[in-house]
Amino acid sequence: MKRIKTLNSASLKESACKGGCGECQTSCQSACKTSCTVANQKCESNK
Amino acid sequence: MVHIFKMFDKYIALDVNSGCVHVMDKLCYDIINFMNVKNFAPTSSEARFKLIDDLKYDYDRTEIGEALDDITELYNDGLLWSKDDFKVATDLKKNSPIKAMCLHVSHDCNLRCKYCFADEGKYHSEKGELMTAETGKKAMDFLVKNSGKRKNLEVDFFGGEPLLNFDVVKEVVEYARELEKKYDKNFRFTITTNGILLDDDKIDYINNNMGNIVLSIDGRKEVNDRMRYRADGSGSYDRIVPLFQKVAESRNQDKYYVRGTFTRQNLDFSEDVIHLADLGFEQISIEPVVCDEETDYSLREEDLPKIFEEYEKLVKEYVKRIKEGNGFNFFHFMVDLEEGPCIIKRLSGCGCGCEYLAVAPNGDVYPCHQFVGHEEYKMGSLHDDKGLNQELRSGFEQCNVYTKPKCKDCFAKFFCSGGCVANASLINGDMKEPHKLSCEMMKKRVECSLYAKAALAED
Ligand code: SF4
Ligand code: SF4
Ligand code: SF4
Numbered sequence: 001m002k003r004i005k006t007l008n009s010a011s012l013k014e015s016a017c018k019g020g021c022g023e024c025q026t027s028c029q030s031a032c033k034t035s036c037t038v039a040n041q042k043c044e045s046n047k
Numbered sequence: 048m049v050h051i052f053k054m055f056d057k058y059i060a061l062d063v064n065s066g067c068v069h070v071m072d073k074l075c076y077d078i079i080n081f082m083n084v085k086n087f088a089p090t091s092s093e094a095r096f097k098l099i100d101d102l103k104y105d106y107d108r109t110e111i112g113e114a115l116d117d118i119t120e121l122y123n124d125g126l127l128w129s130k131d132d133f134k135v136a137t138d139l140k141k142n143s144p145i146k147a148m149c150l151h152v153s154h155d156c157n158l159r160c161k162y163c164f165a166d167e168g169k170y171h172s173e174k175g176e177l178m179t180a181e182t183g184k185k186a187m188d189f190l191v192k193n194s195g196k197r198k199n200l201e202v203d204f205f206g207g208e209p210l211l212n213f214d215v216v217k218e219v220v221e222y223a224r225e226l227e228k229k230y231d232k233n234f235r236f237t238i239t240t241n242g243i244l245l246d247d248d249k250i251d252y253i254n255n256n257m258g259n260i261v262l263s264i265d266g267r268k269e270v271n272d273r274m275r276y277r278a279d280g281s282g283s284y285d286r287i288v289p290l291f292q293k294v295a296e297s298r299n300q301d302k303y304y305v306r307g308t309f310t311r312q313n314l315d316f317s318e319d320v321i322h323l324a325d326l327g328f329e330q331i332s333i334e335p336v337v338c339d340e341e342t343d344y345s346l347r348e349e350d351l352p353k354i355f356e357e358y359e360k361l362v363k364e365y366v367k368r369i370k371e372g373n374g375f376n377f378f379h380f381m382v383d384l385e386e387g388p389c390i391i392k393r394l395s396g397c398g399c400g401c402e403y404l405a406v407a408p409n410g411d412v413y414p415c416h417q418f419v420g421h422e423e424y425k426m427g428s429l430h431d432d433k434g435l436n437q438e439l440r441s442g443f444e445q446c447n448v449y450t451k452p453k454c455k456d457c458f459a460k461f462f463c464s465g466g467c468v469a470n471a472s473l474i475n476g477d478m479k480e481p482h483k484l485s486c487e488m489m490k491k492r493v494e495c496s497l498y499a500k501a502a503l504a505e506d
Binding site: 001002003004005006007008009010011012013015016018019020022023024025026027028029030031032033034035036037038039040041042043044045 | 064065066067068069070071072074075113114117118120121125126129132133139143144146147149197198199201203205235237239259261304306330332334335337378379381382383384385386387388389390391392393396397398399402403415416417461462463464465466467468470485489492493496500501504
């Protein structure tokens with residue numbers, strides 16, 4: 001594929017089956033305290 | 048759903064449901080745009096025919112064919128216009144355990160920051176109320192008792208200014224450490240401070256006991272001191288900068304944030320982020336102010352073009368510095384495209400009112416720190432056995448990106464998780480109606496963060 005570079009795999013789909021353990025940090029506890037960004041949170045489940 | 052945008056020299060497509068990010072040339076971008084606008088699937092022969100007709104004056108036919116083949120391949124592999132099959136995962140907040148708590152240990156403050164949503168740290172109650180150790184310990188008991196099988200429990204010491212009640216902070220930490228052993232839990236403490244009262248002892252204690260420290264500073268001296276000053280009007284910048292630098296170094300430039308607010312009075316906030324980076328800070332978060340729209344520093348819709356420009360300016364510098372080897376982290380530009388949170392986390396939102404609660408100094412329980420003091424959102428008290436208001440709770444349980452009409456169709460939904468429920472409730476009066484201005488800024492930040500990934504991935 002010479003015109004398109006894909007940066008990552010279909011990670012969201014893959015996460016659907018193994019996710020939801022609830023052990024990672026609550027988003028507002030991290031830094032901002034005013035918004036709901038989740039994409040920068042770390043997953044803590046064993047992969 | 049495929050979201051496409053151009054930033055600087057990059058043409059980028061985000062396939063919302065797979066989370067895949069593609070960087071492409073202008074032709075592919077034009078083709079995806081065509082498919083989006085006309086609502087075609089790339090495999091349809093009608094689409095192929097019409098597309099070639101549409102683009103034949105701008106591109107060579109063979110090139111169009113080649114590009115379309117690439118796009119079709121990604122489509123067939125489920126990496127473009129992939130299906131949304133996550134709705135099944137939306138019921139998960141029902142009866143979820145409680146795992147995180149914001150403890151308002153002090154509603155007193157030694158600064159008088161103009162925008163403080165906490166109304167000079169007093170919130171909406173008596174001046175300067177401090178939490179007692181007894182209430183703090185009850186909060187820990189409550190958390191452990193309601194945490195079910197969750198092992199990691201988070202507690203943020205917040206205010207007002209928590210260092211004004213630091214003895215209670217320590218007592219609560221010691222107490223929680225005992226509970227931890229007894230009930231096989233793992234407490235993670237964080238603290239949010241304006242820094243005025245930091246000294247070596249406190250820094251040591253925090254470094255030994257807390258997983259994160261959020262240090263409040265707005266950026267350049269004149270910007271910081273215009274908003275963050277003492278009761279006598281004197282600014283805080285000169286006092287806090289050396290202390291914050293010490294904290295950052297003592298934590299090896301990790302597990303802390305310098306965190307500021309930008310307002311209408313410093314719409315050129317990229318300068319403030321850069322200023323903080325130039326002071327040596329590597330973990331930076333600068334957030335848009337949340338306040339009454341009537342004030343002279345509130346952000347307004349007409350400010351958006353300037354704000355977008357600033358985010359772009361910032362991401363350019365952010366990328367440049369990373370490439371030069373002297374990068375910094377900007378909270379909203381950090382995305383992990385491979386190992387980020389699971390889809391369930393991404394669609395369920397911040398957890399306020401369900402897995403996350405805030406406790407006021409007097410032991411009243413609220414859905415989160417931003418609701419504290421708003422009587423109509425009080426969920427209960429630690430000092431009686433009535434438990435929490437389940438009706439309120441069930442409203443929060445139902446909050447996710449699929450129950451909010453705007454979020455459902457938003458390309459940023461799995462990065463944002465549905466916006467701040469407090470802003471929606473307190474500004475719009477409807478927890479399912481996200482605050483529009485915040486949405487626009489969120490979407491811009493998501494685009495910038497994807498641009499950064501694209502720019503950093505180039506050879
Ligand atoms: S730790 Fe990972 S799998 Fe568990 S809820 Fe968080 S993001 Fe999902
Ligand atoms: S940006 Fe706004 S509309 Fe989009 S997901 Fe977030 S809150 Fe919802
Ligand atoms: S409602 Fe807003 S402030 Fe409260 S926890 Fe959620 S995102 Fe944070």
